[in-house]
Amino acid sequence: MADIRQQDMTADAATNPQQPAVIYRKDYAPPGWYIPKVALEFMLGLSETKVTAHLTLQRNGDHDRPLALDVDNVLPDSIMQNGQPLTWREEGGQIIVDGAASGAVLTIYCTVQPDQNTTLMGLYASNAMLCTQCEAEGFRRIIPFVDRPDNLSVYTVRMQGDKAAFPVLLSNGELTESGDADGDQHYAVWHDPWPKPSYLFALVAGDLVANRDSFTTMSGKPVDLAIYTRSEEDSARTGHAMKALKDSMRWDEQVYGREYDLGVFNIVAVSDFNMGAMENKGLNVFNTRYILADQDTANDGDFDGVEGVVAHEYFHNWSGNRVTCRDWFQLSLKEGFTVFRDQSFSADMNSAPVKRIEDVRILRAAQFPEDAGPLAHPIRPDSYMEISNFYTATVYNKGAEIIRMMATLAGPDNFRKGTDLYFDRHDGEAATCEDFVVAIEQGAGLDLSQFRLWYSQAGTPQITTNLSFDADSGTVTLTLKQSLAPTPGQTEKKPMVIPLKTALIDADSGTKSHEDILVLDQAEQSFTFTGFTAKPVLSINRGFSAPVTVHSPSDPAALAHLVRHDDDSFARYEALQKLLTERILADVAGASDTAIADADLVALFGALLADERLEEAMRAELLTLPSENFVTEQQAVMQPLKVHAARQALRTLLGQTLADGWRAIYKRMASVPFALSGAAKGARRMKGLALAYLVAGGADDAAQLCYDQFAAADNMTDRQSALMSLASLDDPLREKALSAFYDRYQGNALVIDKWFSMQALSTHPDCMAHITALRGHPDFTLSNPNRVRALYGALAGNPAVFHDPSGQGYAMLTDMIIALDATNPQTAARFIPPLGRWQRYDDKRGGQMRAALERIRAVDGLSKDTTEQVVKSLG
Structure with a gap:
């Protein structure tokens, strides 16, 4: 969180003994003793x-x-x-x-x-x-x-x-x-x-009980592998993690030429853990959430999470351990690079287009709001009070996007030359972000002088586009402008280097032309294309080649054309997300005539439902509405309850008008047997989405349909998706299913975490009362971070409940933060950001959120973890 009101903070520290000192990157000096x-x-x-x-x-x-x-x-x-x-x-x-x-x-x-x-x-x-x-x-x-x-x-x-x-x-x-x-x-x-x-x-x-296996490296060296858990029952659920480990070791050899360097690699699963996992050399310690998985207790997201986190921690052996960071300001050196590596691995193991969409969705849900709020900081910060507060989406996820842009600019072969140079040059050293950039620069033959601004400037670049057509010359001109809003401590920003994968799509046939990477490195640039007889449709930031927000003139017909014809999966997804976001915002503003009409949207969804060429996982991504939080972030003054109502109304419309289509695909997907293949996981994803739309559409048999799926399910994905939909219904079957779920899994902490979260995330009219009751449940405890995140993370992630006009949601979160800070400040501090965006809301909500932050700040003996987050959030 770079240079955030440094002068004010320094003065404040003199009068407020609770406020920790600020540590600056510019003051780095090597240790006096080794x-x-x-x-x-x-x-x-x-x-x-x-x-x-x-x-x-x-x-x-x-x-x-x-x-x-x-x-x-x-x-x-x-x-x-x-x-x-x-x-x-x-x-x-x-x-x-x-x-x-x-x-x-x-x-x-x-x-x-x-x-x-x-x-x-x-x-x-x-x-x-x-x-x-x-x-x-x-x-x-x-x-x-x-x-x-x-x-x-x-x-x-x-x-x-x-x-x-x-x-x-x-x-x-x-x-x-x-x-x-x-x-x-x-x-x-x-x-x-x-x-x-x-x-x-x-x-x-x-x-501990060990699941043992072995791996032979590319040079023929045997490595003993073991995953340790607390019981034989848990050990039986580590097979997927072991496979992920071996796949990771093989992939790192093939893609980066990195071989494991010890004769043993151990993993231990721990139930009480602040983080997801830790890459300690030769002895990784994991939160049980990212190790234990089987058909009965883990959903498909859990399986993917285990695979990704196991890979992430293993890849740290080189990008973090053999080459570590010189100081904590360089945290993204190891984390951003390793997130990029684990994302690439997961894309290779599964559907690359779907994985890219998932990565972007996470970035937009966590990092874009961070970039636009009081906790904004560059991926290489300039100052901090408590380093544990810098394990952020900016350092990790945006850091990965900066590495991805370098890989895009270099191309795969040259990027590999750059990473080889980096590993060979700095093996056994504590390096800096600059060391990495220099290695890519020299290995790939690039000039990254201006590109380095990504390491020092906070914020999400905003790109505006204008596409004009000259019929006489057959020339298309694309004009791009970039801007970067002020962030705390940074009022003046310079133009960034932004690689934008772009193509032009014929407005009639849908054929693609002029696909290229346009490098925007000035405040405004124009690019010309010739040989056109009509104005094409712009497809830009294909594959999300840069972590930016693109603003184009609103044109529902052009966006629908991209949804139907663009051959870039992310571009299709992006076009439909924009259509849906604009429609929800128009409904909130009472200006529906400016967005896509009901009939056109229903026709578009219907075509996607019937498109036999789509893999089911991609179909599900396309047909999923943008989240309430994402849509709300697009508003100048955020109105979460109005967005919630408009989004729910749109779900109801699509659920009702396409009920036959949802029911048909639901039945078809229900016949797909359980497997961990991409096709089977996609079928379960689509099955759960179809059920959710049927529920939203008010199908007469909605509750029974959910309960029947819940009762007959042979896997957690189907069981949980059914219960999630049922949890939002005011029906006796809701309590029957929730009780059956609890009784079946009582004693399995990870699954009971799901039980807490599903109730706290529901749209049930009494959700606030349910959360209040869950706080006093015998299985709830503040001593386990997973359980705290299961309940209070869900509360903060349920906008209609968290932002209730009574302020009760804010009060609940505040009470928890104060109580938890006394015992586990690192976990407590991570719940401050939901309150920290108070300036983006109306006066009433903003005032309630600010008052909550002030109440936390007034606590005697508040930790420096939480103090830093509160002070910066208050501004």
């Missing part, structure tokens, strides 16, 4: 773990500054150097050690209490298991350390604990020694030969 070797000894216990750290010291340069070690919530019991005690003092989040000598071995003794660590950062207990999460700054909660990415160390770890409590002892690298110790104890020694920063350290100890 620690090239680390030997750790753990005497494990849930309530108390003794840690002994032997740190080999290396002074960086000729200076006399004392050794400063970062620390958070743990202080040394004692510090020794070469057998002699040293004095130390605590000072501003560090301990200063007097008398430390370069080349000496510093020994630090610490005691930590894992079962008291509710932040889930550092070493903590989860269901009688010990595990760690050290990114970004969790290692300093285990021992005092030079806890920053540019301090690379070789680690040796000895773990000892009770055999019965901790039969499995895991850490980074490879197992070098294990055996029995005193009494009922045993030990294991792990050594990681690859230097790594402390944020990649990992330790897991517990009673």
Whole structure:
């Protein structure tokens, strides 16, 4: 969140002791001391773990500054150097050690209490298991350390604990020694030969079950693979994750030439986890949500999520581990690049067009609003208060789009040359975003001087188009203009380099011509095309070649023409989304005569329903209405309830007028047997969508149709889609199905998360009351991030409920944030953005949201995670 009111924030910090200091990228300096070797000894216990750290010291340069070690919530019991005690003092989040000598071995003794660590950062207990999460700054909660990415160390770890409590002892690298110790104890020694920063350290100890397999690398080296879970039942649900791991390893060799570099690769699934997963070298720790999947308990989105996240964390072995980031301002160096890699992998494993649409939908749902709000920041920020707040859609998803644009400009072969140069040049180093750009520039033979603005300028570029036709010369002229609105701390913006894949579509035949990549790098540019006898239709930003918003003159007929004839799947999808968005907004404004008419829209949907050439997953994407949040974002003053009503009315129209078509395709899709093939997943997606339209259209048998599908389903996708539709109906079958679902899956935390979310996301008239009741349900807890996200993430994602005029939705979220901040500030802070867009709403709602933020800010002892988000949101 770059340069956001820096002067005001600095002044405020002097008068508000709760406000954390701001850290600036311009102030980066290498560490005064390095620690090239680390030997750790753990005497494990849930309530108390003794840690002994032997740190080999290396002074960086000729200076006399004392050794400063970062620390958070743990202080040394004692510090020794070469057998002699040293004095130390605590000072501003560090301990200063007097008398430390370069080349000496510093020994630090610490005691930590894992079962008291509710932040889930550092070493903590989860269901009688010990595990760690050290990114970004969790290692300093285990021992005092030079806890920053540019301090690379070789680690040796000895773990000892009770055999019965901790039969499995895991850490980074490879197992070098294990055996029995005193009494009922045993030990294991792990050594990681690859230097790594402390944020990649990992330790897991517990009673675990392993699903084992193996992989042979392209050079013939065998690798032992294992996925650890808490039970045999969970282990049986790891087959899909194991397949994804092996597919990822093979793909990275084929596409990037990157081979795995250890003899073992372990994954551990943890139920209490703030993030999705963590790429610790050789020992990935995962949220169970992204490991456990089978036909009965996981829907198709879960299967895709497991595949994508497993790939993401594995790809980090090179783009994040072997080449890591120099400082946290460079976070997108590893995350943006790796998201691009996992997106490309998933596109190759599944339907590439559908995957591209999914990626863009996520970008627009999370990142575009971030770019347009008080938390806007470049993908390489200039400042922060708390680094955990920068694990954002901008750093990850927009970061991936910047890499994609470079790949587009370079072409596949030259882009590969650039990535090869990057990996070879910076292997074993802590690099910067600039290092990556230089490698692509030199490897691909590009000049990316102006392109670098994508790393420093926040905001989403707005592109306006004008297509004119000169009948006398047969010339078409396309004029493009770009603009970038001011964002916090950045009032003046320069033109960006924007690659726009473009084609012209004949207005009669639908044939394509002049397909090319137009590079817009000025505020305004014109491009000419010859050989036309009539004005064509513009197809622009095909494949979403750039993360921009394109504004073209509204022409429903031209958009419908693209839906029917464009051969670019994303362009077809985009055209229909624009048609639908314009129609909903026109209905809100009472200006329906400016948008596509009912009959034309019904005819278009009917044609898509009947088009036998479409794969079902693509058909479902085309026929899905834009989300309420996306449509609302297009309004100058956001009106969520009016958008909700207009969108629901449109769903009802399409559900009623095309009822026969929906019912026919529903029956056809119902005959497709379960499989994880693209065709079978597409059939289930289309089946669920058809059912939803029948429900929206008020079919007489809607509730019974939902319940029958729910009761007969042999997979979670069908069961959940039926229950999701039924949850919005005021019918006795609703409660019957919800009770049956709960009874069947009680005790399965991930599935019960779905049970909470489906009710909180429903359009049932009593949804607010349902959410209120769910807050007091015996299975609800604030201690598990997945459960919190299941209920409160759904609340914030249900506009008609969250933005209820009473302000009750805002109050619910605020109460939760305040309560959760006391125990898990990292998770609490991530719920601030739904309140942070208060300036985009009417005075009443905006005032309620601002008051909620002020109430959070007034809490004594508020964490710096939440404080930063609140301060920036208030402006």
